[in-house]
Amino acid sequence: MTLRLYDTATRSVRDFVPREAGKVGVYLCGLTLQAPPHIGHLRSGVNYDVLRRWLTVAGFEVTFIRNVTDIDDKILVKAQEQERPFWSIAYANELKLAEAYRALNVLPPTYEPRATGHIPEMHELIAQLIERGHAYPATDGSGDVYFDVCSWPSYGALSNQSPDDMQSAGDAPDRGKRDPRDFALWKGAKPDEPADAYWPSPWGRGRPGWHIECSAMCWRYLGAEFDIHGGGLDLTFPHHENELAQSQAAGLPFARYWVHHGLLSIGGAKMGKSLGNALDLAYVASLGVRPVELRYYYVAAHYRSRIDYSEEALREAAVAYRRIEGFVTRAVERVGANGLGELPAAFVAAMDDDLNTSAALAALHEVLRDGNNALAGGEDVTVRTTLASVRAMLDILGVDPLDPAWTGGARASDLRGVVDSLIALALEQRAQARVRKDWAAADALRDQLKRAGVVVEDTPQGPRWTIGEQD
Template structure:
């Protein structure tokens, strides 16, 4: 088996992937904070790592995939107050919406979706361990991690500690500065500030977890003290993932993650501005799917290499739709030709093109999931396939292989060929069949005027008629 190469954010190099256990992969990807519908920037991350997971599964690996829900933090508390509801009720609503939206985008369910509020005991025990080891301290009901005590702090995101310290001191208030031993220290546990604020009992008083600690706890609890891959958006490199490393490795004394992977942003507009809720320039998946085919959105997001930026625009959506239509046409052509009664004749050119494409697809995807090159290889195969479909004598055995390969390859990108080519039975199909039969008879009678009149009538019904060497076929526009 050829070796997959992954760009490791920690080492800033492309490395050969070697899982901890042969044939098995442990993978943790940071999930959403569930206080609103996800926007397409969030969806890009989910789709990118789903595509990576699917490719590993295509290559025969078993992937244990964990992605969390952050169901308590300041944003959730503030939104719950604004909506006059509770944090748990808010979380339930948007977790359900997330599951519906990601299902529409054909994102495989995670092996497990742990939630911060379901792991409070484990989080408290993890914090107690960090305090006992001298990496954390309590201050008036809050608990902070002493970042400078972790020797490798800043390595993932290439941050300069002195500059971090200076920057942090400018952004914290005097009260917080008094509690912290150092400006760059970060919260593991937050004291309850208001009586209506969701909180749990702890050795340090009533409060709730900080954001970073939950992922350290859930990743190590469900995947082990050392995991193969940890992923998320580029904006999580610092401070979130940097803090995860510091917490996890201080607690376990072991390397936390072998390969760190980060996906690029989704941008919008001519200025290529990053899409985010804070900038109020986002489009939610929930709203978008009311007007956009989910397969088109999925394909747009999956067809760009995960580390690259994606510019979201109507034009790019239209281009994705055109490419999907090309696949659909080829699959429909395959289905039609394989169903006819002609015999199969070996075509060396087609078989050689299939062999070449199989190698090119693997080579591209093994190279840090280079989806653009993988798709280019498949595109190059399509004209050869369609030429053989149209030939008087087709290589049906090779075409059967192509049909299966297209199914397998497109599934890596989250596109199911059965859905791509699915048509629903319509009330007018008996009428269409009768008109097709009448037109075929007109052609046999060389009544070309009648034939053209029937073609035009079918066109008005949204039906395109194609005359092939194997007979007449029709497709709904």
Template sequence: MSFHLYDERLGAVTEFHPLVPGKVSIYHCGLTVQAPPHLGHIRKEVVFDVLRRWLTVTGHQVKVVANITDIDDKILSKSAAQGIEWYELAYAMELELHRAYAALGCRPPDYEPRATGHIPEMWALITDLIEAGHAYPAADGSGDVYFDVRSWPDYGELSRQRIEDMAPAADADPRGKRDPRDFALWKGTKPTEPATASWDSPWGPGRPGWHLECSAMSLKYLGDEFDIHGGGLDLRFPHHENELAQSRAAGHGFARYWMHNAFVTMAGEKMSKSLGNGTIVTEVTKQYAPRAVRLYLAVPHYRSAIEFSDDSLSEASAQLARIDSFLERAGASGRVGFDFGDLPEAFVQAMDDDLGTPQAMAAVFDTVKAGNRALDCGDASAASDALRQVRAMLHVFGLDPHDPEWQGTATEDLGSVLDGLVTLVLDQRAQARARKDWASADAIRDTLSSLGITVADTADGVRWSL
């Protein structure tokens, strides 16, 4: 069995070979914590969560590091506009990111370093680049330090561009640069910025450049060379291009494979805060079941754009209802262990082909259909096999309702208490139905539904689920 992955640097699907057999190291760029995450941001978290689950199921030990950019021009600007300290805004938005993780059942990274906690590592990397002739302090006394893009012959290899074809960023400060495309490794303090957003350095007080932060943190926690570096497609250039150049120029092997997910769009435009069309995760999950939102983000191929609409989320909700209906009919309950052998061959082939999630989900629905047919025919053995396979596949997608991610912090004792309370209420509903008090029976069911409890009347009696 071999896993194939689209490598951005090669521009082709290639066979994936971990640096260390049986172990996979992954770094993906976390958020600049300036505002609550929208669906466009959190798609990356879902994609890499599915990748992590798949690699784990196939027998790999996976280590995931995702940074937090907690110092940045936008953080300084937005915190000033709100009249609060920059670090207050950054911390509040970091908590929002964690809420979004939890809301969509994403397992947190193994480590989530903050940029502000790694200033010495950044100084060391800048020093190495200056000594190697790939970086220079600005001659204007600003305290800025820049990477010299023309000093690195491979600059542009990730996005497959020539330097001559690159335009400097529209919002880049040109002060002290030899070439307008040179990018900042260290930004000298400006009079308008708060003193708390500045650190002393060999080049004068200031703060790190965005691209430098990720290189320093990934190298510290994953070593000189690691397996997969990824993020949203908008990071490929210039962020990841610059990360790659500065890390390799400093003598590090850095990332071996590069992976990017496509955008979530609205009316054909990339979802972003700057366009004012972002949809906040915690708001969307008030309107739609969180598992349905996760299904909506996880099922399309990660390199395909997703168009956001109420129709799309309604369709995802209907798809999830079909799956959950089978789980209820087949009597799914509690957490169970899964073996790789529980996964249908069609599912395995799809996931091994560059995370072919659309084809993999088709295998889920094929198995659900077969399981329902077995239940209709009274074939308990076939239905049990189908249930085991469906739950194994849902586990890879992070959609099994009985997985820990969807159980909150409830203990087994609390689960027993909840079961007893719901059973008591359902008994009251049964009594209302027996006396043909349909209004009371419907009111009880509606109340349970508003609390997130689904009630299903089946031939074998009433079943409920969260």
């Protein structure tokens, strides 16, 4: 496998060559925890989970870091509005984020650091920047410390911008800055903000700026130089531009590849709580769409493409996934589940081509067609090899129906047991009606189940039911 990735820094597709043979370090900018996650946020976790799975299949030992920002201007605003400690808001939303990622079968990261746990590393980086002449404490008595943008000649290279075209950083009053474009590394304590949101520092009591947090956590867990830095396209500027500038100005080589995913919009606008258009997993569930089907919806698009959400497109993705799931179910009934098989060359080529999951799914559907033909023809050997191949591809994408993540843990098993019992009772009543040749009653029971989302298919082995629409 020769993985090629589109690198935002060079604006080109590059062969991926890790810094250290056999090992890959990946850092994904996680969420700022001022609110619970919506489905736009969750696309990020799924996209980079697929990248991680593919790197693992390629034989790399992957160290995957996904941070959370638990101290930030937006969180402090929420704390004041809700009259709650900032950390209680951040922690509550962190738990909801973790639950959502589990629901979508996103593998847990190697480490998931919080910004507030890395204040000493931030202090050390800021001190190095001041010593090297790339940062300065404000002279207005605010306690702020700023990065000197003009001191770094390559500033703007990542986002392909000229500093001459940039406006004020907008993260603090310009009065304490040498240049309005300079951005805050450390923010001095403010009388109108929560009293518990500050730490001692060499420059006075204060809290970190947003950008220095990620530089410190990258350094702490992946070292001075690492392989892949990921995040949403909206983070390219100013967040990632500022991370890159301050890290390299402090003497750290930093990221070798910058990988950015497209956003999930709605009606052409960015999804967000402030716009009142944020949809969460509970909303998706209310449509009758399962988390595995939402994940399929994400991976059906190339990670760099923009997804403009529509209920129709989500439902179409759910139907497409149910067809795949139906094949897996029928094949397992015929030949049993015998593990994962070989990956087709077309699938491998698609994934190596900048993680082109849409082309990879096209390759999967080609194999699926052969599998359905083999099922119809009673060709068990072909069914067995096709099933194993299909499952191997679905496993890379995180949507294998037989993955324990989808078959459920304790609570899901308990609920499924209740559903199984109720449906079994209805099927028994239908079977008795068929024995009596009361076809009207049998059909009525089947129609009632269908209206409830349970599709019954009569097979030589007896009735089989699935949740969802019939092909």
